[in-house]
Amino acid sequence: MAVGEALFPAMPVIEGVRLGTTQAGIKKPGRRDLVVIEVAEGATVAGTFTRNAFCAAPVHVARRHLTSGSPRYLVINTGNANAGTGEIGMRDAKATCAELGRLAGVPGTSVLPFSTGVIGEPLPMERLLSALPAVLEALSDSGWHAAAEGILTTDTRPKGATATVEIGGRTVTINGISKGSGMIKPNMATMLSFVATDAAIDQALLETLLREGVERSFNCITVDSDTSTNDACMLIATGRGPRVAGDADLARFRDALDRVLIDLAQAIIRDGEGATKFVTLEVGEARTRQEALDVAFTVAHSPLVKTALYASDANWGRILAAVGRAPVADFDVERVVIDLGDVRLVESGGRAAGYTEEAGSAVMAGEEIVIRIRLGRGEQAATVWTSDLSHEYVSINADYRS
Amino acid sequence: MAVGEALFPAMPVIEGVRLGTTQAGIKKPGRRDLVVIEVAEGATVAGTFTRNAFCAAPVHVARRHLTSGSPRYLVINTGNANAGTGEIGMRDAKATCAELGRLAGVPGTSVLPFSTGVIGEPLPMERLLSALPAVLEALSDSGWHAAAEGILTTDTRPKGATATVEIGGRTVTINGISKGSGMIKPNMATMLSFVATDAAIDQALLETLLREGVERSFNCITVDSDTSTNDACMLIATGRGPRVAGDADLARFRDALDRVLIDLAQAIIRDGEGATKFVTLEVGEARTRQEALDVAFTVAHSPLVKTALYASDANWGRILAAVGRAPVADFDVERVVIDLGDVRLVESGGRAAGYTEEAGSAVMAGEEIVIRIRLGRGEQAATVWTSDLSHEYVSINADYRS
Structure with missing residues (x-):
């Protein structure tokens, strides 16, 4: 069940972002369940993560890699949350990053891992790792819709939002995708959401924009009061477009970003588990x-x-x-x-x-x-x-x- | 649905307490929906009430009459909570007390009103008032089971508990009944519970015993996290039996009282709306x-x-x-x-x-x-x-x- 029509917008290219999606057979075969988002060198990336004390291994690793390096790849698997998996979970999350880094020619610390799905089962590492070449092969700047499908679990529809805003006489684009349907009472982020813009935004400002935007969007939704162990919301600014600087630009950009975040958050509620309203x-x-x-x-x-x-x-x-x-x-x-x-x-x-x-x-x-x-x-x-x-x-x- | 077998204990007489139950047709005909509990002169009575800010008119009136007078009658109707009824609700609750007092020959302030059922509808006062003579007529010291049935709403079974304890070489009895099945996350009391003992207990001690007992019983249950507008738990000590005095007596009495309160609280959970566990x-x-x-x-x-x-x-x-x-x-x-x-x-x-x-x-x-x-x-x-x-x-x- 879900509320309203399932509309997925036409997502423009964000220069500096490519997305690949494949079927790794993590939980069951024949389903898109592995997504990689490639970010161009020099991009800034901000993230907010669940405050659930039992946060998942990939949340620990993503948070650490976000502060320590220059993120170049985000790797997201569904079907398994890699949560409540103790030391094995940490080892698996790091091994995923290391192998993707090796294949892509970047350090493992430049890879941020995300997982969503069943809690407490170890990741099927052989299937996951052996699908990494295919998902890198699939990278494309028009891969938004497939990626939005690839991150779903109990969701019944992919969720995407896009907005443009004029900055310095040029058009800046913001694209975002999200997933989530149950265990939704985000605390500092939603289940999973990935938002990217071609604007150039300094790291500190990017973090502020994300934190404040999430307060007005994902932190204002609830399906069932249950905060997930794997919530994360990432904001990427590739810097291929104009720089966001000055109060007027910032205000316009913030409005557009908020629209995207609120659209994505509301899409989660419209697709809430069993939702009819x-x-x-x-x-x-x-x-x-x-x-x-x-x-x-x-x-x-x-x-x-x-x-x-x-x-x-x-x-x-x-x-x-x-x-x-x-x-x-x-x-x-x-x-x-x-x-x-x-x-x-x-x-x-x-x-x-x-x-x-x-x-x-x-x-x-x-x-x-x-x-x-x-x-x-x-x-x-x-x-x-x-x-x-x-x-x-x-x-x-x-x-x-x- | 409900968990376990529906067992209602044999309830001994509590000297100084009589209970009457009748059908007033408050919500629908043919259903026991009006209960009166008569308390002998000289009894002490303590009560805890909901902390819901939208507490019902009878809660306001019962709290006031409890502090201002010597309670002699408790009158409980089901089928209508007299909550969210504003000034009309206050007038109706007071009118119920006044009429019952007139019939019984006591001041209206010696009557404590309780209501449970649908929120926001005015009480059908004509039907309620015209049933008061019959419910007084029905007063009996063996009326516990009928009263336990008369206070039910969506409950599927009456709830009662009893315990005895030796005080000063004599047997003290504690009887209690409760109702509740949904909108159960009591805050200082459950939906409705009435407990009586023949022991003699000073007012201050009675209030302490009730407050502490409720903390360990009704305030430790939840069906659906929803605190009701009408929660109340009343403890009556008629003083016809021995006086509870001294630490050893008090400890034994408290244990017995806690057993009754916990039994009643657990009975609400076993009969929680749709409960299978x-x-x-x-x-x-x-x-x-x-x-x-x-x-x-x-x-x-x-x-x-x-x-x-x-x-x-x-x-x-x-x-x-x-x-x-x-x-x-x-x-x-x-x-x-x-x-x-x-x-x-x-x-x-x-x-x-x-x-x-x-x-x-x-x-x-x-x-x-x-x-x-x-x-x-x-x-x-x-x-x-x-x-x-x-x-x-x-x-x-x-x-x-x-």
């Missing part, structure tokens, strides 16, 4: 952004709200109960206002005067639902995107060893 | 009890762990990932040990050396599952009880307006 939670009038996020995530994680959304039931009592249990001090519920789309649900601590079931049900019948919650205690706001909790969510996760 | 999460070697609770609840709330439990899938990677995202600072995952029953699942950051799928699956096949997590960083511990996430959970909450 795409839900936007806008919380306003909070004292702090964190308070707004806390309320939004409390509602977004409530199984009772999520099953009501699945049932298209305007069960505002469940929304109200979830808001009421959010970790907010000195909460005056009399000031809370909740709207469902254009319909006022709650005010003055109870059901809004003019509310009718018919009006609520009409909004709930849609696939895209906006819930606006105003707390009446400040000026800060946050937006979180989530999906519903369906029978199919249970089937996917009870019937399938992910 | 009863899961005990024991977290040890934490720096603080709060840290142990945080880890236990993070695992207990993980939809991926809960669906794996439903599938009887020893998917230890999901448990590990949930532990890893718990809010614990400076977490050294190398020290974490996770056991599933008697089977070692995780050690040294990965799958335990001797682990086999067969051994894990054998434990998971049971209805009662114990997961032990040792953090290797301290001496504190906590135990949390939870249920799984099944198709039936989604059906109950998507198909039924609760």
Whole structure:
């Protein structure tokens, strides 16, 4: 199940980036499961990674290689997360980097490894390593769509976004792909996302742009409250295009980057496991952004709200109960206002005067639902995107060893 | 669905307590939905209530009447939570107390109101008030089982527990009933529980006993992470039996009370919405009890762990990932040990050396599952009880307006 149409945009070439995809048979044969992204020399690369304490071996290695060297290759396998694999996992992640480096003529520390799939099984190293020549052979500057397919696991559709922006009279392009459908409550990054631009951006600025962009995109989505062991979001700037410098350029670039990151994050929710609804939670009038996020995530994680959304039931009592249990001090519920789309649900601590079931049900019948919650205690706001909790969510996760 | 057999114990008489139950037709006809508990003059009564900021009108009124007067009657209706009902809800809760007081010849402030059921609908006051004479007529010291049935909503079975303890050469009895099946992540109390003893206990001590007992029982269970708007747990000491005084008596009484409270709390989990498993999460070697609770609840709330439990899938990677995202600072995952029953699942950051799928699956096949997590960083511990996430959970909450 998924919400809305599956649209993959035409992805322009990013000069300095090539992508290759192949079938290594890591979990099962006949499926694209190995992707390499080649980055031109001189590119800057920033990354954010999961804060799950049990983070996977490739996360450790990628983080180390990112700080120590000049990244030239990203290698991503699906079907196996190489997480919870202890010392063997670390050895396998490093061996993958070393072999790819040897084949490509770069040091192993210039390779960043990423894995996604089942937790706790050792990587099938023979199959993985023997597929590396083929995936390097497949490298192409038009390989975005195949790569977006190659990084999927329980996802039902590839996810891509692109944007352009004028910098110094020239066109800068930003392309991104992402994957993720379950175990989605990113903390500093999503499951996996790779974004590249041809702009020239200094390392420190690139890191800031990514960190702030992720705060407004991947860190604002949740399918099931479960933060993955393998989350990573990488941002590559090849420097083949104009340099981003000066406040006006930076503002324009940041807007375009945010659009790409938010598109990719939202695509994960639209393809959330078992999703039948795409839900936007806008919380306003909070004292702090964190308070707004806390309320939004409390509602977004409530199984009772999520099953009501699945049932298209305007069960505002469940929304109200979830808001009421959010970790907010000195909460005056009399000031809370909740709207469902254009319909006022709650005010003055109870059901809004003019509310009718018919009006609520009409909004709930849609696939895209906006819930606006105003707390009446400040000026800060946050937006979180989530999906519903369906029978199919249970089937996917009870019937399938992910 | 529910876990284990539905056993309701033989409940002895508690001198000074009578219970009446009737059908008021609050939500639908032909269902016991109105209960009154009469407490003898001179009894002490303690209560804990939900911390949900949107707490229901009866919670406000019960809390006020508890501190201002000498409680003589508790009146509980199901089918309607009288929550999110604003001023009308407050007026209705007070009117219920006033009318019951008038009929029984006590001030309205000696009546504590409790409601559970659908949120946001006004109470059907005419039906409720006109059933009060019948429910008073039904008062009996053997009315425990009928009352346990009368307070149910989506529960599939009545819940009761009883214990006796010797105090000063005489037998003290403790009886309790509880209800709750969904919207269960109590915060200072569960959905509804009423416990009574014939012991004599001073008000301050009674409040301490209840607060501490609830911390070890109702505040350690979760079905779906959703704290209700109407949670309340009441403890009544009629004083018809011996006085609890002195450390030895107190220790024995506390043990017996804890047994009753834990039995009642566990009964809620066994009857959790759609539950097919009863899961005990024991977290040890934490720096603080709060840290142990945080880890236990993070695992207990993980939809991926809960669906794996439903599938009887020893998917230890999901448990590990949930532990890893718990809010614990400076977490050294190398020290974490996770056991599933008697089977070692995780050690040294990965799958335990001797682990086999067969051994894990054998434990998971049971209805009662114990997961032990040792953090290797301290001496504190906590135990949390939870249920799984099944198709039936989604059906109950998507198909039924609760």
